[in-house]
Amino acid sequence: MTDAPSLGPEQQFFADPALDRMMGVVMAMAQELYVTRDRLRGLETLLAEKGVVSTAALDRAPTEAEARARQDDLKEFVGALLTPLLAQKTSHG
Amino acid sequence: MDERAFSAGQAFLLSAKLFWTHKLFGAVKDEVRTASPQPKTLADVAKVLSPSTTYAYFEWFERHLQKMKYSGRYGLVPHADGLRRDLLARLDVNSPLVQVDPALPMPDYYTSVDVHQHPGGVWSDELAGFVYEEGARSTTPAMGVKHADLHQRFTDLIVSEGKPKRILDMGCGFGKSTRPFYRDLPEAEVTAVDLAAPCLNVAGVQASQDQARNVRFLQKNAYETGLPAGSFDLVTSTMLLHEMPPEKIEATMAEAARVLAPGGRMVHLDFHMLPDAFARFIHYGHAVRNNEVYMEPWAEMDIAALLRKQGFTDVTIAPFAEADNVPPDAWRFPWTVISATKAA
Numbered sequence: 320m321t322d323a324p325s326l327g328p329e330q331q332f333f334a335d336p337a338l339d340r341m342m343g344v345v346m347a348m349a350q351e352l353y354v355t356r357d358r359l360r361g362l363e364t365l366l367a368e369k370g371v372v373s374t375a376a377l378d379r380a381p382t383e384a385e386a387r388a389r390q391d392d393l394k395e396f397v398g399a400l401l402t403p404l405l406a407q408k409t410s411h412g
Numbered sequence: 413m414d415e416r417a418f419s420a421g422q423a424f425l426l427s428a429k430l431f432w433t434h435k436l437f438g439a440v441k442d443e444v445r446t447a448s449p450q451p452k453t454l455a456d457v458a459k460v461l462s463p464s465t466t467y468a469y470f471e472w473f474e475r476h477l478q479k480m481k482y483s484g485r486y487g488l489v490p491h492a493d494g495l496r497r498d499l500l501a502r503l504d505v506n507s508p509l510v511q512v513d514p515a516l517p518m519p520d521y522y523t524s525v526d527v528h529q530h531p532g533g534v535w536s537d538e539l540a541g542f543v544y545e546e547g548a549r550s551t552t553p554a555m556g557v558k559h560a561d562l563h564q565r566f567t568d569l570i571v572s573e574g575k576p577k578r579i580l581d582m583g584c585g586f587g588k589s590t591r592p593f594y595r596d597l598p599e600a601e602v603t604a605v606d607l608a609a610p611c612l613n614v615a616g617v618q619a620s621q622d623q624a625r626n627v628r629f630l631q632k633n634a635y636e637t638g639l640p641a642g643s644f645d646l647v648t649s650t651m652l653l654h655e656m657p658p659e660k661i662e663a664t665m666a667e668a669a670r671v672l673a674p675g676g677r678m679v680h681l682d683f684h685m686l687p688d689a690f691a692r693f694i695h696y697g698h699a700v701r702n703n704e705v706y707m708e709p710w711a712e713m714d715i716a717a718l719l720r721k722q723g724f725t726d727v728t729i730a731p732f733a734e735a736d737n738v739p740p741d742a743w744r745f746p747w748t749v750i751s752a753t754k755a756a
Contacts, residue, residue: 342476349424361416
């Protein structure tokens with residue numbers, strides 16, 4: 320992606336402009352998430368049509384073993400997502 | 413950009429816009445409805461909404477969903493740019509239905525602001541007509557896929573009062589307002605003018621597909637068409653006037669009077685009647701957030717007085733229902749029909 324020429328600062332709606340900017344990041348991420356969900360659904364549909372996977376099997380609740388395996392992954396995921404809320408340095412200085 | 417990702421990205425934005433249209437707007441409206449004392453003026457409404465977090469989100473979403481629609485990673489402009497060669501191949505630059513004028517100067521008011529947050533406006537890139545056409549499909553999200561119906565309803569309204577034979581559609585854009593006229597009135601000769609050659613070229617593609625023989629699209633300025641005096645029974649425009657500064661609106665009305673035959677009718681569909689201070693506040697905010705700087709001065713104009721001063725008779729200003737079932741509490745444009753007759 321090439322840098323677009325600057326056309327000046329964007330309009331501000333929140334008292335703290337940081338929130339205006341952060342909302343842009345959040346919405347861009349939400350859009351990316353939806354695009355990915357849509358891609359995944361398309362992929363699943365194609366695979367089901369070809370008989371590679373069963374939609375019912377994909378939609379069923381995880382088995383106990385699967386749920387246990389997911390816990391570690393979730394812990395890591397949530398930790399990475401929310402640790403910045405603690406506002407702690409990770410290096411000296 | 414792959415088409416599936418583009419489609420999903422745009423669908424996400426439209427869905428978010430619908431949330432904005434119904435839920436966020438409803439919440440903002442409720443804050444004003446329950447305010448005590450009840451706001452009566454623009455300043456009163458501002459006093460209620462300026463400190464409101466809900467209103468800040470309402471503003472942010474209005475500005476940025478539109479920005480993302482055009483310019484984001486899955487925006488209309490980068491999408492069209494990726495298809496540039498294919499889209500250009502769809503245009504027929506030698507269409508007998510379209511006459512562009514590369515020497516026509518673009519007015520400063522028109523080029524200095526990218527209306528609708530469309531980068532480069534609707535005139536500067538040869539693909540701009542395609543981008544505008546696609547963008548306009550979600551201009552009124554509450555109407556969903558029935559957006560095109562409003563042009564048909566407007567044409568039906570005009571035709572219900574008589575069938576004009578010689579029609580001028582001012583500021584026709586990519587021809588969506590012109591299409592019901594040339595399709596429904598095959599006996600009529602329809603002339604459509606616009607400043608934007610890229611839009612006229614898209615209009616020409618559609619008219620060719622429609623096998624239309626009774627329409628021509630000309631690159632001309634609405635307030636200085638150069639068309640023969642007294643040569644039309646009907647002059648119309650749709651969503652043109654709010655994009656023009658007051659002095660150009662005045663000149664456009666004078667030009668309409670010039671090209672109309674005596675007894676001819678002039679009917680414009682635009683955003684004008686604002687029933688209360690809240691509607692006015694929301695509309696003027698929309699103007700700023702959507703880069704439509706002349707919306708407010710246009711809404712403040714006493715257009716009826718101007719038309720009478722210019723010699724028009726039968727001047728009427730009336731609200732227009734863009735659909736059969738307009739949701740009462742959803743955000744919507746203040747659709748208005750402005751009509752007048754040139755004295756016989």
